[in-house]
Amino acid sequence: GENVEQHPSTLSVQEGDSAVIKCTYSDSASNYFPWYKQELGKRPQLIIDIRSNVGEKKDQRIAVTLNKTAKHFSLHITETQPEDSAVYFCAARGPGYSTLTFGKGTMLLVSP
Amino acid sequence: DTGVSQDPRHKITKRGQNVTFRCDPISEHNRLYWYRQTLGQGPEFLTYFQNEAQLEKSRLLSDRFSAERPKGSFSTLEIQRTEQGDSAMYLCAILSRATDTQYFGPGTRLTVL
Numbered sequence: 001g002e003n004v005e006q007h008p009s010t011l012s013v014q015e016g017d018s019a020v021i022k023c024t025y026s027d028s029a030s031n032y033f034p035w036y037k038q039e040l041g042k043r044p045q046l047i048i049d050i051r052s053n054v055g056e057k058k059d060q061r062i063a064v065t066l067n068k069t070a071k072h073f074s075l076h077i078t079e080t081q082p083e084d085s086a087v088y089f090c091a092a093r094g095p096g097y098s099t100l101t102f103g104k105g106t107m108l109l110v111s112p
Numbered sequence: 113d114t115g116v117s118q119d120p121r122h123k124i125t126k127r128g129q130n131v132t133f134r135c136d137p138i139s140e141h142n143r144l145y146w147y148r149q150t151l152g153q154g155p156e157f158l159t160y161f162q163n164e165a166q167l168e169k170s171r172l173l174s175d176r177f178s179a180e181r182p183k184g185s186f187s188t189l190e191i192q193r194t195e196q197g198d199s200a201m202y203l204c205a206i207l208s209r210a211t212d213t214q215y216f217g218p219g220t221r222l223t224v225l
Contacts, residue, residue, distance in 0.1 A: 006154075032212075034213060034214070036216075042218070043203065043216040043217060043218050043219055044155065044203070044216050045216070046213055046214070046215065049213060089154045089155070091154070098168070099145065099157040099160060099168065100145075100155075100157065100214060101157070102154030102155050102156070103154055104152075104153055104154050105152070105153070105154050
């Protein structure tokens with residue numbers, strides 16, 4: 001089955017800096033890659049996603065890049081703010097609307 | 113509408129007891145998923161339904177676990193003879209046909225004493 005590796009496990013930045021979280025996946029058939037943000041005690045919330053026919057997608061301060069050849073994708077957050085502090089999960093999904101396989105998460109701490 | 117509610121939000125039980133959780137999508141969604149999340153980990157897939165049919169089950173879903181979606185709307189997840197290792201957050205998710213993305217409910221946090 002699919003295996004998703006995510007790093008780093010923790011990331012501390014100063015407010016205004018950029019943050020990058022990287023994930024690799026094992027199944028070359030995977031074609032959908034969402035990112036979720038989870039605050040303490042709350043549900044994972046989708047923040048951005050990318051499909052395999054696109055190399056990059058941006059939404060305000062958040063961007064995701066996908067390298068299908070290398071089977072890795074990354075989340076980029078620019079101009080970080082304290083409210084960006086949370087655990088971020090990447091995930092991968094194979095074709096046919098099958099399940100999501102998640103990484104183990106990155107705890108992002110943005111210090112004022 | 114991608115809203116999902118779950119009930120109860122918290123459940124504390126003693127080892128060996130049976131528990132049942134419920135997931136209610138606010139509107140009609142064909143695909144419904146159950147995940148389990150333990151502290152410091154990402155959600156792990158348990159099972160999913162296409163309407164009322166249970167199409168896939170993870171090896172994590174031991175024979176003590178059973179899930180149903182009798183009318184293709186709400187779903188229940190039952191754990192029999194609970195063990196301390198079952199303590200986790202149980203998350204329900206639906207697939208939005210409009211956006212082809214999964215949205216999670218608030219989860220049920222289970223603590224087995």
